[in-house]
Amino acid sequence: MIQEIALLRVKPGMTTQFEKDFALAGQYIASIKGYKNHQLQRCLEDDHKYALLVQWETLEDHTVGFRESEAYQEWKRLLHHYYDPFPVVEHFEVVFENKN
Structure with missing residues (x-):
């Protein structure tokens, strides 16, 4: 199992709409082979910072299966304009x- 982690910095004044659009965008990532689950977490110290956590079966499920899909184009359309700077995604x- 692979954990994708991205720290997202959302532009000021856009967090409420970002969270709404993120909820819509979830259907696109969830439709991809190898997708397991995802979470969006908001930082308690900085309400414009989020952590995106996505679990994939393999690295290629994300880097090829998702990023080369039509679903990714919709994900980008809904979300990418909120970020400043653009996030670094790591696996x-x-x-x-x-497990205690």
């Missing part, structure tokens, strides 16, 4: 997990 894999 992680579990090396240790405590």
Whole structure:
């Protein structure tokens, strides 16, 4: 399993509409093969900063399957104009997990 993590900085005055559009955009990412789940978390110290967490079965499910899809074009149309600066997206894999 791969965890995609992106720190999103939303332009001032746009957070409410961003959250609404993000809820709509979720249908597009969820439609992709290898998608497991996603979360959007808002920072408590800075209400214009969000963390996007997406779990994929493989790296290629995100980098090829999603990014080369029509669904990604809709995702971009709905969300990319909110970001300043444009986010860095990174991928992680579990090396240790405590299930207590």
